[in-house]
Amino acid sequence: MKKLLAFILLCSLTLQAQDATKACTTFSRINQVMQERHYQPKAVDDSLSVYIYNAVMDQLDENHVLFLQEEAEVLAKHKYSIDNYILNNDCSFFNDFVVTYKKALERNKILVEEIAAAPMPYAGKDSLYYSKKAFPYIKDAERIKGFLRKRITYDVLEDIARMGTNKDSLQKLVDKLFPTSKNKVIDSYLCRVNTLLTPSEGFENAMYNRFYSAFCSYFDPHSTYFNYNEKASFVSTISTSNLSLGLYVSQNDSEEVVVDEVVPGGPAYDTQKVAKGDKIIKLESGGTEYTVSCASMETIGNIIYSDTYKTVSLTLRKNDGTQYDVTLEKKVMKADDHSVYSYVLGEGKEKTGYIKIPSFYTAFDNGEEGDGCADDVAKELAKLRKAGISGLIVDLQYNGGGSMDEVIRMAGMFINFGPISVMTDRTKTYNTVRDYNRGMLYDGPMVVLVNGYTASASEFFAGVMQDYNRAVIVGSPTVGKATMQTILPLNEEQTDFVKVTIDKFYRVTGKSSQYSGIIPDIELPFALNSLLMREKDMPMAIKNDSIDIKLRYAKLPDEALKQAVTLSENRLGSNPVLTGIADVNKRVDELYKRERKPVAINFQTVYDNAHTMDKLWKEITDKLQAENSFNVNNTIGTQDTQNQDAFYKSMNDAKIKTIRQDPYIFESLKVLNDINNYKSN
Secondary structure (H helix, E strand, C coil): CHHHHHHHHHHHHHHHHHHHHHHHHHHHHHHHHHHHHCCCCCCCCHHHHHHHHHHHHHHHHCCCCCCEHHHHHHHHCCCCCHHHHHHCCCCCCHHHHHHHHHHHHHHHHHHHHHHHHCCCCCCCCCEECCCCCCCCCECCHHHHHHHHHHHHHHHHHHHHHCCCCCHHHHHHHHHHHHHHHHHHHHHHHHHHHHHHHCCCCCHHHHHHHHHHHHHHHCCCCCCEEEEHHHHHHHHCCCCCEEEECCEEEEECCCCCEEEEEECCCCHHHHCCCCCCCCEEEEEEECCEEEECCCCCHHHHHHHHHCCCCCEEEEEEECCCCCEEEEEEECEEEEHHHHCCEEEEECCHHHCEEEEECCCECCCCCCCCCCCCHHHHHHHHHHHHHHHCCCEEEEECCCCCCECHHHHHHHHHCCCCCEEEEEEECCCCCEEEEEECCCCCCCCCCEEEEECCCCCCHHHHHHHHHHHCCCCEEEECCCCCCCEEEEEEECCCCCCEEEEEEEEEEECCCCCCCCCCCCCCCEECCCCCHHHCCCHHHCCCCCCCCCCCCCCCCCCCCCHHHHHHHHHHHHHHCCCHHHHHHHHHHHHHHHHHHCCCCCEECCHHHHHHHHCCCHHHHHHHHHHHHCCCCCCEEECCCCHHHHHHCHHHHHHHHHHHHHHHHCHHHHHHHHHHHHHHHHHHC
16 A cells, blocks of 8 residues: 555646646747747746746735735745746746645635634624735634635625615614525535646646746746637637627726627517626526636636527626626627718718727628728728718727738728838837828818727827827727737747737837827716726836937917817816816725725624715716707618618617717717818818
């Protein structure tokens, strides 16, 4: 028996050694790619070691409530040596992280189980303390258990508090509701630990992947490591038809799954319940229920997007705490839910064209027989010109970018000819991108709408229009991403990949929107603007700079644009929606930026804390749901389709409603009217 045990142990150690060797090979290859291809390569030194160590430790135990102090000290000895390990192909250090993390997770699981088995008083004098700086590591497991007990008690009371908005009624039901909520919260904690202990890629591989990604992000926030499945997910495109719930989701900084978009005409939209910003709490399909707090994002994505799960029941929670259930049957959704579309706003001589560009997709993205974004914009422009528009709004709100080839072609449609941008790579060789086609598809007054989600290719287009005085840029400052990435395989088997930043683009003025973003000519309040993550908020973001380059280009006269900007600024104070948003933003900023006081763990305090934002959320929602009174008409040739096809009619109605509710579109109409009035006078 002893020989057998020794043999098993030897096999285990041999496998770990093989895994570490393979990990080192991958690490070495990632470093080679970064040094040879990254736009701004960095030395592998102590600074890199400290960054990787801190990034990984924050992922594993950001709040310092998992590792004991002695365990943290075991890992801390590697803090300044990871660079040496990489250069010397010595990855034995991984074993310390794998063993220590697994041990800490298993202990955490036992502690939660012990807490679950014991009585849980919830009207005592305990408090939760908050700090913007990490607390010191705890020396003994009993103190970790004490913190977990307080955290779990708080979460149970918060779960009860989220069940309604009548504090007094819920207060009377706490004793009755507590056991059920306790079981739910405990199950969630245990489920989360089990998910961390048994990731789909394997525990050791999950640890390696953390280090690979942290290494890449040291160079910039958009460079990262992909395994095969992650790469496939990243490059997946919308097919011409697929089964869909009609919604898009993402994970926020709090690891909550949030509805990003509800597609008009889809199953989620048809419920008239699901809305952008709602948080998904649970999913059920095929008789299996998944709690979002413990399920992996991969699992959640498969349920929502794959054809395998045809009927899905969702439990969602709105920002005011209201919780609701919906059961959705997936149906075939057409790929054009993310395509360019247009409308005619207003009537008579004040007809304004409106073009929405959700993303800069390519022809490949939209199916082999489809056109790319630039061609689709050209088609919509032809319809709008035929309608006799006197101005044009190009809406790039929430457009995160896409194909640079498409945006370069599109920018050329709105300028006569000349330089569009300057591209540079790691060699600092400047390549001027030009529009060689004389003439414009549309030469009238323009507004380009942007916001804090407008990024990359969208910023590129807005920058060109601003530099040529071709359009008034309206909205809020953009993300600030002026770099381009490519995905490269790390091995012949193509099981590992790196997305690496290879180029940076500058405006024709020599300036760059990298880090700083596009600053609108007319800056309008945007809900929760200061809480949005922009490039400047990302660690290791490439900084803004300028290049000394003199390009000849013909700027258009700007007198009409300047006059329109002045008139819009004067109007802002009398716009109740926009001033209301500015007021709510101020109060939200005060709420989030102040130091949080300790929270007593009793129902009344927890309820008040859980519902702090209710009133503000309602104010924001009410203001953004108000419809402005102006005509929104389909372009020529689309009316019949909208009337005959139920899917298109549903999408059409939703788009028109969204346009009327958008205060930035409404202000853009006034800006274009001011430009036309100035020119006519």
